[in-house]
Amino acid sequence: MKAEWIHELMSDLRALKLQNVSCIYPHAKLGDSWSIDPVSSMTAAILDGALSLPGITKLGKTRLFPLRDVGVVVEVQFFKAVRNVTAEQVAVDIARQHENSQHRFDALHDSLTGCRNRKSFEKDLARAIHDVAAAKMPEESLGERSGAALTLATVDIDHFKRINDGRGHDYGDIVLRAFAWHLDEACRRAAVKYGNCAFSLYRLGGEEFNILVVGALAENEVLAWLDEIRTAIQNSPIPSNAQVETFARDAGVGIPVPAERDRKLTASIGVARLAGSISTDLSSMAGEVKIKADKALYAAKNAGRNRSIYFPEIMKRFGRLIEDDAAAAVVVIDIGSDVGVEPGREFFVIPTRYSGDEEYAVDDGRSRKVLGKIPRMQIAKLVAFAVEAEVSFCYVTERREGVNLVPGSLLESIPLGLFGGLPAPHRAGLNDDGVGSKATVISEFKSLNAPGSTLVTLRLEGLRTVEKEQGQVRGNEILAQISSVMSVQQHGVVKAQHAELGCFSTVLNIEEDSLDAYLSELAISARNVCGNLVKFKIGAFERSLIKSGEGLISILSEEYAYDYSLIAAASAPVNGVARFDLSAPGRVLSRLNSEDLSDEVVADYLKFRRIGLNDASIQNSYGIALFKKRMFAESVAPFKVAYELEDGSIFRSNCGLAQFHSGRYGEAYDNFRTADEGIKGRGLNDNLRGVYAVSAFYSHRSAGVPGADTVTELFEIAALQAELSFVQADRLKDERDEWDEYNAR
Numbered sequence: 220m221k222a223e224w225i226h227e228l229m230s231d232l233r234a235l236k237l238q239n240v241s242c243i244y245p246h247a248k249l250g251d252s253w254s255i256d257p258v259s260s261m262t263a264a265i266l267d268g269a270l271s272l273p274g275i276t277k278l279g280k281t282r283l284f285p286l287r288d289v290g291v292v293v294e295v296q297f298f299k300a301v302r303n304v305t306a307e308q309v310a311v312d313i314a315r316q317h318e319n320s321q322h323r324f325d326a327l328h329d330s331l332t333g334c335r336n337r338k339s340f341e342k343d344l345a346r347a348i349h350d351v352a353a354a355k356m357p358e359e360s361l362g363e364r365s366g367a368a369l370t371l372a373t374v375d376i377d378h379f380k381r382i383n384d385g386r387g388h389d390y391g392d393i394v395l396r397a398f399a400w401h402l403d404e405a406c407r408r409a410a411v412k413y414g415n416c417a418f419s420l421y422r423l424g425g426e427e428f429n430i431l432v433v434g435a436l437a438e439n440e441v442l443a444w445l446d447e448i449r450t451a452i453q454n455s456p457i458p459s460n461a462q463v464e465t466f467a468r469d470a471g472v473g474i475p476v477p478a479e480r481d482r483k484l485t486a487s488i489g490v491a492r493l494a495g496s497i498s499t500d501l502s503s504m505a506g507e508v509k510i511k512a513d514k515a516l517y518a519a520k521n522a523g524r525n526r527s528i529y530f531p532e533i534m535k536r537f538g539r540l541i542e543d544d545a546a547a548a549v550v551v552i553d554i555g556s557d558v559g560v561e562p563g564r565e566f567f568v569i570p571t572r573y574s575g576d577e578e579y580a581v582d583d584g585r586s587r588k589v590l591g592k593i594p595r596m597q598i599a600k601l602v603a604f605a606v607e608a609e610v611s612f613c614y615v616t617e618r619r620e621g622v623n624l625v626p627g628s629l630l631e632s633i634p635l636g637l638f639g640g641l642p643a644p645h646r647a648g649l650n651d652d653g654v655g656s657k658a659t660v661i662s663e664f665k666s667l668n669a670p671g672s673t674l675v676t677l678r679l680e681g682l683r684t685v686e687k688e689q690g691q692v693r694g695n696e697i698l699a700q701i702s703s704v705m706s707v708q709q710h711g712v713v714k715a716q717h718a719e720l721g722c723f724s725t726v727l728n729i730e731e732d733s734l735d736a737y738l739s740e741l742a743i744s745a746r747n748v749c750g751n752l753v754k755f756k757i758g759a760f761e762r763s764l765i766k767s768g769e770g771l772i773s774i775l776s777e778e779y780a781y782d783y784s785l786i787a788a789a790s791a792p793v794n795g796v797a798r799f800d801l802s803a804p805g806r807v808l809s810r811l812n813s814e815d816l817s818d819e820v821v822a823d824y825l826k827f828r829r830i831g832l833n834d835a836s837i838q839n840s841y842g843i844a845l846f847k848k849r850m851f852a853e854s855v856a857p858f859k860v861a862y863e864l865e866d867g868s869i870f871r872s873n874c875g876l877a878q879f880h881s882g883r884y885g886e887a888y889d890n891f892r893t894a895d896e897g898i899k900g901r902g903l904n905d906n907l908r909g910v911y912a913v914s915a916f917y918s919h920r921s922a923g924v925p926g927a928d929t930v931t932e933l934f935e936i937a938a939l940q941a942e943l944s945f946v947q948a949d950r951l952k953d954e955r956d957e958w959d960e961y962n963a964r
Contacts, residue, residue: 332399362904397458489516636822656716758787805836820844835865884917
């Protein structure tokens with residue numbers, strides 16, 4: 220980390236503007252070797268001499284100015300020989316630049332570890348969020364990566380207080396420096412391996428560090444990398460013997476150090492991520508991502524430490540049952556709105572022993588023998604009906620007969636997707652007889668058999684936050700005002716109904732030419748009601764879209780008109796409108812994939828298929844979601860369906876990549892070759908050249924196809940690509956070497 224500052228200092232020195240000076244070449248000694256400017260004629264021996272001698276070294280028109288405290292010698296070449304007084308003035312200017320650079324570095328870096336500090340982190344985080352918001356596009360191809368994703372990992376040394384209390388603060392400081400060095404090295408190696416990403420390390424204070432990853436690293440890749448760091452910490456002595464020697468020497472005091480076998484640490488990591496289109500106010504996103512990382516870190520500590528937890532996984536699999544109140548038929552769980560639980564969220568209950576992670580073993584007194592793994596078992600299903608910040612209250616909707624729900628049992632969240640959730644708890648959402656008004660809207664649409672019948676749905680986003688921060692009354696006011704806005708609009712056949720939480724629907728009888736004007740007026744009125752508190756989206760479904768279904772991939776039914784309008788709303792821009800068309804479902808799934816919401820994609824895909832929606836983009840998005848979940852073999856089928864419905868290079872490439880990871884190299888090669896030949900003017904993405912070459916190699920080795928010349932050519936083309944997203948450069952080189960050896964036989 221000292222090297223980072225030296226690099227900045229040398230840049231500052233090169234930029235100095237000094238009178239009568241032709242060139243400035245700073246040279247730095249890092250360890251036992253010199254970093255010498257390639258244009259300079261200096262040698263290590265000359266620089267060592269300049270660093271060891273007092274004062275300025277004179278070499279003709281050149282003077283060497285030593286900065287001994289940082290191991291830097293500044294070579295200054297003058298246009299002509301200068302007097303000592305001039306050289307001394309240059310020395311003052313260099314010293315001033317050194318001091319200014321030091322102050323600037325100190326302001327943004329931690330004095331103990333050399334890591335960037337909290338101030339630097341806040342600046343970098345704000346800049347990274349802006350870049351992600353500006354750059355991310357919906358995802359359709361696994362071969363294309365926009366580079367717009369941000370991951371924040373909060374890393375904390377487990378039980379560090381014991382080290383300080385038991386070994387003393389001086390040794391604790393050595394541990395912190397060694398720990399920071401370990402993280403910094405991991406970031407530097409990753410920056411080399413993943414050239415299209417930036418990895419930055421910060422110390423916020425005490426034993427807490429942040430790692431900020433910005434770039435094209437996929438969700439599963441960055442999570443795997445962070446867990447590798449955690450495992451390496453667990454398996455390494457920290458500090459190492461070399462670090463003990465160096466850091467203890469720097470401290471200048473005799474520090475008692477434990478034996479290497481006793482220098483073991485573990486760390487807990489909380490991870491949060493921003494990806495996809497960010498619709499919220501950017502100024503609030505920094506606070507949100509920090510809170511999520513902190514909550515994930517807390518969950519990691521609470522779950523036993525020495526683990527890495529991703530924020531979305533807290534609700535999915537790290538919640539626990541804390542009480543089964545049999546008298547009230549209510550179950551209490553230890554997660555709430557802080558991690559995204561809303562009324563209507565469903566959970567499976569899983570006994571801790573039957574989580575699927577424990578081994579079944581027998582012990583005969585002499586040895587322990589593992590016979591297998593205890594199976595994963597779901598014994599009940601819960602649905603949340605009242606949610607607080609840190610707890611939720613649930614009904615039991617299913618339970619295995621005779622089975623008790625034991626406190627401490629694990630929870631597994633069931634993804635809601637676009638269509639999940641219970642009817643709204645507000646009275647506006649129910650008719651007088653208590654029947655959900657969603658049914659009323661659908662019934663009215665079906666009975667209004669007119670050419671201009673249209674079902675319009677307005678969906679609010681962020682209502683829960685308003686209720687949490689400003690109270691239920693304020694939330695109800697917004698709901699009532701939106702209901703009024705939709706009801707007073709002209710053309711309405713049925714009064715606006717609060718179909719689900721935050722979703723209002725109405726049925727219109729309106730000419731197509733007038734629909735756009737109506738939707739525009741509705742959006743203006745909704746903006747006046749919502750202001751900056753709540754976002755909304757408006758979607759419309761027109762009866763004229765319902766056809767016989769003959770020759771169509773999707774077959775639309777009036778039975779699902781409300782669902783279609785909800786899909787249109789989901790595809791609309793924030794505070795905007797969209798009319799349903801057959802591309803809307805694919806756009807919705809593509810956006811969810813770009814935001815790494817794979818479980819939601821799977822849930823929505825299944826619902827889309829049940830309501831008659833299907834096309835190549837829907838199948839492709841489903842395949843991408845399965846691929847991101849590392850279900851490679853399962854993702855092959857939807858990709859194949861996608862290109863059978865509508866052949867395209869993207870669908871072929873995605874299928875080839877899934878087949879490659881499933882070990883089906885011959886099929887992968889065939890799909891990459893077809894994509895490379897070009898379909899509808901589009902060929903294979905350059906990021907897939909490496910995996911294309913390796914697939915060709917394995918296919919040749921097993922089936923003799925393609926020929927050896929083709930394999931060699933594909934490896935040569937792959938080697939020219941700057942980004943090898945799916946076969947990293949080191950693996951590609953190993954595969955090429957193996958191919959050359961195989962081909963030479």
